[in-house]
Amino acid sequence: MVEFAKREGINMSRLLEEVLKAFYSGRRVILGPGPGFEPGLGDPQPSKLLNPKNDPKIGKNELYGHYIAFSRKLQNSNVTQEQSEEIKYFITQEHLNMLFLELKAKGVQEHHYKFVERSIKRFLDYITQEGNYYVFTLNDLISYLEKLQNEYHPVTYRKQLTYIKKLFRIAQIPLESYLKSKRIVGVDRTVVTVDDIKNLINIIKSLREKGRLAEKTADRMLVSLLLMATSGIRTHELIRLKLKNIDIRNRTIFIDENISKTNRARVTFFTKEVQKLLKRYVQKYNLKPEDNIVTYFALEKPFLKKNELKTQPIRPKHMRKFFSQEWDRKNGNSTVKKLLMGHSIREDINVLHYSHHTPEELKQLYDTVFGNLKFGV
Known part of the structure; x- marks a missing residue:
């Protein structure tokens, strides 16, 4: 490579500079499985990216400071059912460990810690487990949220959703900002004598x-x-x-x-x-x-x-x-x-x-x- 550059009169420093510019320019950023890929903490989401010819929109995940490809299902309402089912998101044991580490570090009380454990387990039991990973599609998530809304009081639903969103942020799943819930302010006017x-x-x-x-x-x-x-x-x-x-x-x-x-x-x-x-x-x-x-x-x-x-x-x-x-x-x-x-x-x-x-x-x-x-x- 160096001998070729000398023969052709190419400036290697200049060439390297151009390569780095192209790499960091953001014109096209595609993250996905590479050689020796093993899903784990910090792996890009989703695990099955769409065809790069579709030029997926890129969104910045401020929490981790790098770019990840967002699901086109969220950007383009014309995506087909078949396409949406191809996009899978995964959660690893390491992601779960980090969520519960955060709770332990905050010193949350035992009953609250157990509530979060039950809430997360309920979600994991609903989605698919493949080996050491939990996998779900957008449709799986929608179905699960509908189930929660039908079974629980809005206040309890909101609490459970809060920790699903926190888990998504840790796992770098770009759906957290779409999970909105109605804020309920309840005032207990009970008079006690x-x-x-x-x-x-x-x-x-x-x-x-x-x-x-x-x-x-x-x-x-x-x-x-x-x-x-x-x-x-x-x-x-x-x-x-x-x-x-x-x-x-x-x-x-x-x-x-x-x-x-x-x-x-x-x-x-x-x-x-x-x-x-x-x-x-x-x-x-x-x-x-x-x-x-x-x-x-x-x-x-x-x-x-x-x-x-x-x-x-x-x-x-x-x-x-x-x-x-x-x-x-x-x-x-x-x-x-x-x-x-x-x-x-x-x-x-x-x-x-x-x-x-x-x-x-x-x-x-x-x-x-x-x-x-x-x-x-």
Whole structure:
């Protein structure tokens, strides 16, 4: 090659420059299987590209910083059914590993992680598995989304779609931007009173007496529900609480940055009635400092399995709602309520910069409002 260039008087530097320009000019970029091709992370999508004579439109995948050929099915409505079925997209185990690595790195809670696992498994079970790869066409995806829409509430459908889209981004499947879903903003206007919670307590006790609810399960539910109702903590904060985070003697819950949803440490309190209930529970079941008060599924499962609880209008999440509503009914200070409940204070200049209180002051203010609150347990 070099000898030929010298004979013909060709400038090799110039030739190389022209070759590189042609390569990077973008006039035609076709990615596809080459010698020794083995599908895996970062492989171009789709695996069967259309004929380059069709000049497929090229779209930039900003996530990975290079170009991939988009499906002409999405660019040209005149594509035939037969052509659309030739375009296949694949997902590898490595793509799945990266999705779940991202969730683990974010420290998502166990119940949320399992929800994503179930959502992705549901999709993979629907499409085709070829060896170590999962393969689907555009029609497969459309059929699956229709199935989800028919079987699930719009909110649940949207949640599942979110993680399918995330998987597509990781696998470089150029369909993510086409997966739109209607945004549903639901406002739970449930009003929760002391009598509502008393009724829930009586149902739990009744199930225990009839032998339809294990004694430990019933005790755990009562402690958990009343802790939330009197302290205002979130369900997902409660399930991350360990016994060492609770000072039973001083009726104080310490919620550190790793537990708090807003990543801000705070303290909150519970009533003397709940103090006695919690003390008995810890002694009866010999809880250790590192033990959790309750797990998510242990708290939620009875509400899914027992008809008497399933038909109730309130759930564990409504305990926090009760705290807020009852605080207002008793004319409690709204700033103190924000501090106890751990509301976001980014927009509240008063709370953010000025209205600071010691734990002792907060406890005194808490007792002024909730000091006489009782449920008769």
